[in-house]
Amino acid sequence: MNDVTRPRILVVGAGFAGVECVRRLERKLAPDEADVTLVTPFAYQLYLPLLPQVASGVLTPQSIAVSLRRSKKYRTRIIPGGAIGVDLKSKVCVVRTITDKIVNERYDYIVLAPGSVTRTFDIPGLTEHAFGMKTLAEAAYIRDHVISQLDLADASDDPAERASRLQFVVVGGGYAGTETAACLQKLTHAAVKRYPRIDPSLIKWHLIDIAPKLMPEMGDKLGRSAMEILARRGIDVSLGVSIAKAGPEEVTFTDGRVVPTRTLIWTAGVVASPLIATLGAETVRGRLAVNAEMTLPGQDGVFALGDSAAVPDRAKDDENAICPPTAQHAMRQGKHVADNVIATLRGKPLTPYEHKDLGLVVDLGGTDAVSKPLGIELRGIPAQFAARGYHWMALRTNVAKVRVATNWTLNALAGDDFVRTGFQARKAARLKDFEFTDAYLTPEQVRAHVEGADREE
Secondary structure (H helix, E strand, O other): OOOOOOOEEEEEOOOHHHHHHHHHHHHHOOOOOOEEEEEEOOOEEEOHHHHHHHHOOOOOHHHHEEEOOOOOOOOOEEEEEEEEEEEOOOOEEEEEEOOOOEEEEEOOEEEEOOOEEEOOOOOOOHHHHEEOOOOHHHHHHHHHHHHHHHHHHHHOOOHHHHHHHOEEEEEOOOHHHHHHHHHHHHHHHHHHHHOOOOOHHHOEEEEEEOOOOOOHHHOHHHHHHHHHHHHHOOEEEEEOOOEEEEOOOEEEEOOOOEEEOOEEEEOOOEEEOHHHHHHOOOEEOOEEEOOOOOEOOOOOOEEEOHHHEEOEOOOOOOOOOEOOOOHHHHHHHHHHHHHHHHHHHOOOOOOOOOOOOOEEEEEOOOOOEEEEEOOOOEEHHHHHHHHHHHHHHHOOOHHHHHHHHHHHHHHHHHOOOOOOOOOOOOOOOOHHHOOOOOOOOOHHHHHHHHHHHHHHO
């Protein structure tokens, strides 16, 4: 085939799903069989489950950002930017590059794996004053911010300022919130020993969630075990509670409590990327409604997977069940979608996706963890071994595995360091500054843009 007739496969998103799809396409397709293009603002795959350990300084940012260009066999073309709209009729994806240039990328087959963004609510002051825990930049920024609060509290003689700088609030009792609170509390507990002017009892961490249970997917016993670990460390866990409003120096809970704080970390769930809304297609709780083969019904050559797709969970008895937005599903879906794209190219039948959940692991830092691999409930060191073993095995390259193992070993032997890197030296940044959710087009804007570009051509 020549360049003109070669099918164009466009993959949107470099998360677990998108990268696994691209890698499989590269391995299984002959070089002259199709052109593969990947749209992503960053040329790395982020191992998201370990972000709390980056925020707490156990791991360096580079160790969980796996370069997409390390492989010598890598032949995928990367467009450095984000997809902000898709015109299914014209088979065009509208991309905003990292230099803010708008380009139209035509495709024959599109794989939509744009992932998810932090779920927010209409709470006064939330997006202006809260931090998220969804990107590498946020994790690095939060680490600087937390250490700076200790520095500023140590330098201040104002009791009110000290109180607000030494209290920290994390919203979200899922895995991300629980691990974030646990890991950062461990960091401040170790750091305060280097601040002789700070009374350790003034440092308070709050973990709140509107749900009645902490990490309900882990089951009652392991949920209680996690609660006990957090309580032992002095973390105040409040369930059935959320945020009523947020300000620059205090947060008001829905139960009426007002907590002086300069640190509000919001991890109360995720929603599908706003890109999905630009398609004008059917959704299930905001996720694109696809079939078990992960294709969009009624559309030619459109595949969707990962956090942004409502993929039927055939491993469960409930016919309405959809796969949860977890890394293990995304990775397996990526490989499966690649096989289905190749099957489509070669005129072969597609196969449905099915995967039984392997279990859940929660790393609470140090020797504390709760895990449920293959339904087996573990606590303490065995759970920590299972959690870190699972994450280590899931890292895609040997270089990443060596970096992470080295970081873990150094932290265990030498302890934490408390260096601020200067990410927040110039100006404050909050939730609204990291995920760029206002960059997407409406379906009408996408269509108008594509039609305008067609007329110019």
